[in-house]
Amino acid sequence: MKYVKNLIKILVIVQCLFFCACNKKEATTVETIVEPTEQNILNLADFVKCPFNEEFNNKTNLEKYVLKKFGKPNKVTKSREGLNDADEDIIVDKIWLEYTEKDPGDRYSFTIHRGISKRFEVFTKISIYNFIDIKYDINEETTIEDIENLFGKLNELNIRRIDNDIKTYYDALYNPDGPYVYHLDIGFKNGKLNYIHIKVNISASEL
Numbered sequence: 001m002k003y004v005k006n007l008i009k010i011l012v013i014v015q016c017l018f019f020c021a022c023n024k025k026e027a028t029t030v031e032t033i034v035e036p037t038e039q040n041i042l043n044l045a046d047f048v049k050c051p052f053n054e055e056f057n058n059k060t061n062l063e064k065y066v067l068k069k070f071g072k073p074n075k076v077t078k079s080r081e082g083l084n085d086a087d088e089d090i091i092v093d094k095i096w097l098e099y100t101e102k103d104p105g106d107r108y109s110f111t112i113h114r115g116i117s118k119r120f121e122v123f124t125k126i127s128i129y130n131f132i133d134i135k136y137d138i139n140e141e142t143t144i145e146d147i148e149n150l151f152g153k154l155n156e157l158n159i160r161r162i163d164n165d166i167k168t169y170y171d172a173l174y175n176p177d178g179p180y181v182y183h184l185d186i187g188f189k190n191g192k193l194n195y196i197h198i199k200v201n202i203s204a205s206e207l
Helices: 002-028 038-049 062-070 144-151
Strands: 075-083 087-100 107-115 121-128 159-162 165-173 180-189 192-202
Touching (some): 038 144, 038 180, 062 087, 062 107, 062 121, 144 180
Antiparallel strands (some): 075 087, 107 121, 121 192, 180 192
16 A cells, blocks of 8 residues: 555645646746837837938938939839728828839838828838948848847847748837837848838827
8 A cells, every 4th residue: 555655645746746837848938029129119100201321301202202313213103092991981192103224122112101181291102122221331241230239129029931931020010099000021041131021000080
């Protein structure tokens, strides 16, 4: 009987140790979400407003600004539509300017929303593959660490590796009580910056 009791005790202890070890292993694989600091988000909002080393105010015509800086685009698309296809009373002019050079690496693309029923104007999409005169001295030599210092620490879940490429995706919020939500998609190749994509969602009810 004593032998059986000792055996049961041993089995219980082993089971407890196994359970603790499994829990500890599982805990180490849980993703820790690293929230960007207030300064990180302010940097991102400032970058989206004007990603180049120039200043302008809320009276600046963004279409004229792009044309002056980059010249005549390869493609221009303009339409008038309801904002986000949800609030038809918020009417915007949508302007898409695309630049494509002979070198496929020299590409820019800008989409502008200009409010008609409510006055506002904002870049809603920016795509950059050629890093000339970018704000914060962002260029081809910019590393992941440099981007993290500017816009916040990367979470492991936001890193996807394809061969030697590393694609990172930021989903940062600026002023959650305001109209704009900024999405920053940055790609690296062999550890160096390859492209920047920015998308801005607008909450019509907040305008």
